[in-house]
Amino acid sequence: MSSRRSLRHLPIFILLLVLMGLSSFAAHRIAQQLGIADLQATGLHRLDLYTASLEREIGKYAFLPGTLGLERDVLDLLRKPVDNKLAPQVNAYLEQLNDRAGTLSIYVIDASGHVVASSNWRRADSFIGEDLSFRPYFREAIDSGNGRFFGIGTTRGEPGYYLASTLADESRTLGVAVIKVSLEQLEKSWSTVEAPVMVTDENGVVILGSVADWKFTTLRPLDENTRSAFDQTQQYNRRALKPLGLKEIQELDHGARLVRIAKEGPEMVTVYPVAGRFLAQSRPLPGTPWTLTVLSHLEQVDDIAQSRAALAGVGAAFLFMLGLMLDERRRHLKDRLAAREALQQAHDELERKVDERTADLSAANHLLQDEIAERIRAERTLRAAQDELVQAGKLAVIGQLSTGIAHELNQPLAALRTLSGNGVRFLDRGDLTTTRANLERIAQLVDRMGLITGQLRAFARKSSGQLQAVALCSALDNALALLEQRLSERGINIVRHCPLPEPFSLCDANRLEQVLVNLIGNALDAMDGQSAPCLEISCETIGQQARLTVRDHGPGLAEEALAHLFEPFFTTKEAGVGLGLGLTISAGIVRDFGGTLSGANHPAGGAIFTLEIPLTAEPRKP
Ligand code: ADP
Numbered sequence: 001m002s003s004r005r006s007l008r009h010l011p012i013f014i015l016l017l018v019l020m021g022l023s024s025f026a027a028h029r030i031a032q033q034l035g036i037a038d039l040q041a042t043g044l045h046r047l048d049l050y051t052a053s054l055e056r057e058i059g060k061y062a063f064l065p066g067t068l069g070l071e072r073d074v075l076d077l078l079r080k081p082v083d084n085k086l087a088p089q090v091n092a093y094l095e096q097l098n099d100r101a102g103t104l105s106i107y108v109i110d111a112s113g114h115v116v117a118s119s120n121w122r123r124a125d126s127f128i129g130e131d132l133s134f135r136p137y138f139r140e141a142i143d144s145g146n147g148r149f150f151g152i153g154t155t156r157g158e159p160g161y162y163l164a165s166t167l168a169d170e171s172r173t174l175g176v177a178v179i180k181v182s183l184e185q186l187e188k189s190w191s192t193v194e195a196p197v198m199v200t201d202e203n204g205v206v207i208l209g210s211v212a213d214w215k216f217t218t219l220r221p222l223d224e225n226t227r228s229a230f231d232q233t234q235q236y237n238r239r240a241l242k243p244l245g246l247k248e249i250q251e252l253d254h255g256a257r258l259v260r261i262a263k264e265g266p267e268m269v270t271v272y273p274v275a276g277r278f279l280a281q282s283r284p285l286p287g288t289p290w291t292l293t294v295l296s297h298l299e300q301v302d303d304i305a306q307s308r309a310a311l312a313g314v315g316a317a318f319l320f321m322l323g324l325m326l327d328e329r330r331r332h333l334k335d336r337l338a339a340r341e342a343l344q345q346a347h348d349e350l351e352r353k354v355d356e357r358t359a360d361l362s363a364a365n366h367l368l369q370d371e372i373a374e375r376i377r378a379e380r381t382l383r384a385a386q387d388e389l390v391q392a393g394k395l396a397v398i399g400q401l402s403t404g405i406a407h408e409l410n411q412p413l414a415a416l417r418t419l420s421g422n423g424v425r426f427l428d429r430g431d432l433t434t435t436r437a438n439l440e441r442i443a444q445l446v447d448r449m450g451l452i453t454g455q456l457r458a459f460a461r462k463s464s465g466q467l468q469a470v471a472l473c474s475a476l477d478n479a480l481a482l483l484e485q486r487l488s489e490r491g492i493n494i495v496r497h498c499p500l501p502e503p504f505s506l507c508d509a510n511r512l513e514q515v516l517v518n519l520i521g522n523a524l525d526a527m528d529g530q531s532a533p534c535l536e537i538s539c540e541t542i543g544q545q546a547r548l549t550v551r552d553h554g555p556g557l558a559e560e561a562l563a564h565l566f567e568p569f570f571t572t573k574e575a576g577v578g579l580g581l582g583l584t585i586s587a588g589i590v591r592d593f594g595g596t597l598s599g600a601n602h603p604a605g606g607a608i609f610t611l612e613i614p615l616t617a618e619p620r621k622p
Pocket of ligand 1: 518522523524526552554555556557558561565570571572573580581582583584607
């Protein structure tokens with residue numbers, strides 16, 4: 001896991017390293033170039049300074065050799081160099097002049113090259129008598145009037161700068177006056193400066209330098225010719241002239257170059273470093289074949305460049321890391337934004353769905369309300385139809401009953417006719433007892449007829465819809481009374497069972513009787529043709545319920561009848577006999593009373609219909 005992670009980061013790490021490397025390199029280059037440019041400016045300034053001081057130092061004495069030509073004694077001595085009495089005088093003069101001028105030595109050479117007078121005449125190693133015709137400054141002066149030369153003295157091995165001028169009278173060259181100047185003082189003043197400085201001659205030999213050990217070393221290898229010329233002129237008095245070990249690294253603008261000086265030999269005690277990399281700036285010294293070189297050490301520039309490079313590397317790493325962090329942060333923000341957007345989208349989607357569902361729901365609600373309204377309308381229509389049917393059912397029963405009723409009424413009517421006719425006759429005969437008996441019988445018959453028509457009217461009357469406490473056993477009796485004729489015609493054995501006290505239920509007496517008439521009528525139909533038909537009717541109370549049962553001993557309910565018993569217009573009876581509405585209407589009526597009606601087959605045969613209805617308290621008698 002971690003190795004995969006580090007592998008994933010490898011390109012970033014490499015990129016970081018490359019970036020650090022590049023920026024370090026660039027910073028190093030720039031810092032170095034700027035540092036070198038800075039050093040160059042300072043170096044040029046130093047060059048100006050040192051050149052001026054050297055020129056001044058040399059220029060100070062430039063006129064001095066020529067002035068000796070103004071001395072008669074000097075000229076006279078040159079005219080007759082051997083055994084001249086003037087020699088001591090001239091020597092003394094030169095000694096004095098040398099002291100005053102602060103030069104190393106002043107001497108006069110005759111035309112053959114021999115020293116005829118010298119400031120150091122007192123010393124044992126005085127120049128007097130020495131042949132210096134081989135010295136270049138002598139030749140130069142003879143040839144051109146003036147000679148300049150830096151060299152080491154042949155007698156005392158003292159380095160110095162020789163300035164020579166010819167001395168001549170009107171007709172010929174008499175000799176050469178030479179002044180040897182020490183540049184030690186100048187060198188000493190250079191040794192305290194911040195950067196090493198040196199003067200090289202035309203052969204690349206260091207003749208002056210702020211570093212003592214550099215003196216009389218060579219910047220470039222000397223060829224054999226030059227070396228043999230040195231031997232001849234004894235310019236460096238047979239010094240070894242070892243190479244300084246300066247190597248050029250790079251050429252820069254304005255004659256500047258980068259050089260390296262190898263560290264050799266024992267450590268030198270100097271105020272500045274004398275080995276390592278330097279910026280070398282050179283300038284030829286006017287009037288001499290010399291070159292003045294200022295060396296500025298690159299140590300500081302290198303240090304600064306290195307620290308800048310390190311700083312740039314760290315800075316680049318920091319910027320890179322910052323970039324990475326910002327990128328990471330940007331990505332993180334983008335992810336968060338995307339997540340928020342997704343969330344918003346999900347939210348919008350959810351809201352849209354909720355709106356849709358709400359719209360659906362409200363549509364469904366509207367539909368439901370419409371449906372409910374429709375149902376209510378249907379219910380009302382049904383109820384109206386049911387009421388109509390109840391009424392129609394009643395009329396059907398009335399129709400059914402009408403024959404019986406007609407028969408029932410015809411009988412008493414015929415009896416009335418007979419009794420009233422007999423009554424008149426018995427009255428005529430004066431038989432009042434029989435007449436009374438006839439009249440009483442007539443009254444009984446009329447009562448009975450009134451009862452029949454009253455019941456019929458009550459049955460046919462439309463229900464008021466007002467519920468009241470109804471005596472259940474009385475209702476049963478009324479129903480039986482309505483069917484009295486059929487029952488007696490068929491010789492039905494009625495087994496009636498009613499408890500005491502009589503139970504009451506909250507209902508409509510007429511409509512309850514209609515139900516019972518219907519149930520008993522069906523039972524009679526079922527037992528049609530039986531020899532000993534028996535009808536069992538009972539009323540009982542179970543808890544808060546009253547239960548009325550009508551059981552016949554007929555064939556019982558057929559399977560199809562059981563399935564469709566309470567469906568309207570279901571009948572197994574012949575057309576015109578049954579409408580198939582009786583049980584439907586009855587069940588509806590019972591339901592209105594808060595009760596139930598059910599039909600089943602009795603285990604011992606026949607059908608049994610059970611009507612259950614809530615009990616109510618017996619009403620108080622007025
Ligand atoms: P209808 O008497 O006009 O046919 P009902 O709704 O009163 O209409 O009765 C429906 C049917 O139920 C009858 O046709 C009959 O088949 C059956 N039925 C009702 N009562 C009885 C019963 N006591 N015994 C056998 N079948 C019955």
